[in-house]
Amino acid sequence: MEQVAAPLKEEEWVVYVTGAVARPGVYSLPAGSRVYQLVEKSGGLTDEADAESINLAAKLADGVHVHVPREGEDKATTQGFMTQENQKKGSFLGSASAGLIDINKASKEDLERLPGIGPKTAEAIIAYRESRGLFERVEDLLQVKGIGPKKLEAIRNLITVGSP
The missing domain is CATH 3.10.20 (Ubiquitin-like (UB roll))
Incomplete structure (x- = not known):
């Protein structure tokens, strides 16, 4: 056969x-x-x-x-x-x-377009940026409540850290 x-x-x-x-x-x-x-x-x-x-x-x-x-x-x-x-x-x-979305300049709405980033996490990113200054590296997002290693990997290729 x-x-x-x-x-x-x-x-x-x-x-x-x-x-x-x-x-x-x-x-x-x-x-x-x-x-x-x-x-x-x-x-x-x-x-x-x-x-x-x-x-x-x-x-x-x-x-x-x-x-x-x-x-x-x-x-x-x-x-x-x-x-x-x-x-x-x-x-x-x-x-x-x-x-890419610049996390140092992005609005809440811009951040919410990223996969896994809802209103609370977007607000936390902006609050962190306003209280501690601009992000120097993408990895600095790990300091933001609601962002862990998996979420960072999901958005890493969609974001950038622009100069001030």
């Missing part, structure tokens, strides 16, 4: 979407997908989405984070599309900030 190998599952990419979409989160999409397909899978843009600031036709890649800004959102603290490769290079579609 001849054995037939099971067909290989089409390659899938895992991507993370935040911001002004109906269901932010982590999604699996077929390799070669585009931003608009991720937006559709996440329930579409919300009414407050700043659709002009994101390229819906951009190609995705495995492991990317797509943030859909809201109208009036501070473009200095978040950007529309980032990849792990661009984060490592320190570039983000021409931006030196790599689209």
